[in-house]
Amino acid sequence: MQYQTELLIPILAILTGAAIPISVFIWLYFDAKGKRETVLEIVKHLGDDSKLDDLLNLFEERKKEPIDYRRNGVIAIFVGIGLYLLGAIAIGAILEGVGALVSFIGVGSLLAGYLYPNTGRELTNAVEEFEKK
Numbered sequence: 001m002q003y004q005t006e007l008l009i010p011i012l013a014i015l016t017g018a019a020i021p022i023s024v025f026i027w028l029y030f031d032a033k034g035k036r037e038t039v040l041e042i043v044k045h046l047g048d049d050s051k052l053d054d055l056l057n058l059f060e061e062r063k064k065e066p067i068d069y070r071r072n073g074v075i076a077i078f079v080g081i082g083l084y085l086l087g088a089i090a091i092g093a094i095l096e097g098v099g100a101l102v103s104f105i106g107v108g109s110l111l112a113g114y115l116y117p118n119t120g121r122e123l124t125n126a127v128e129e130f131e132k133k
Contacts, residue, residue: 069109069112070109070113070114073106073109073112074106076102076103076105076106076109077107077110078106080099080100080101080102080105081099081103082099083095083102087099
């Protein structure tokens with residue numbers, strides 16, 4: 001009986017690791033499926049196929065703006081500080097190392113955000129400053 005219990009935990013861990021991505025994929029599929037069906041029903045009742053692109057753009061959830069590395073860097077820095085403090089107070093040296101690593105990744109991301117401007121306004125300002133020189 002002890003042998004079966006020892007095997008149960010690793011098997012459940014492996015199944016959980018596989019079940020999470022599969023369930024997220026299924027969830028996203030059915031979420032998008034409902035949106036597609038809704039758009040098709042609306043277009044059928046409108047009778048104008050030219051408005052299909054406009055309706056599809058309404059349901060588009062991706063951001064058109066580039067990633068703000070400065071914001072993500074600050075978030076990563078503070079997450080790293082939190083992990084470091086948790087390791088220092090409760091868990092141990094391994095979590096302190098992980099916290100320091102995450103903080104340094106955040107510092108790198110923050111620096112990348114300042115070295116490589118990503119919004120249109122920032123790029124325009126950078127070009128104008130370069131042309132003044």
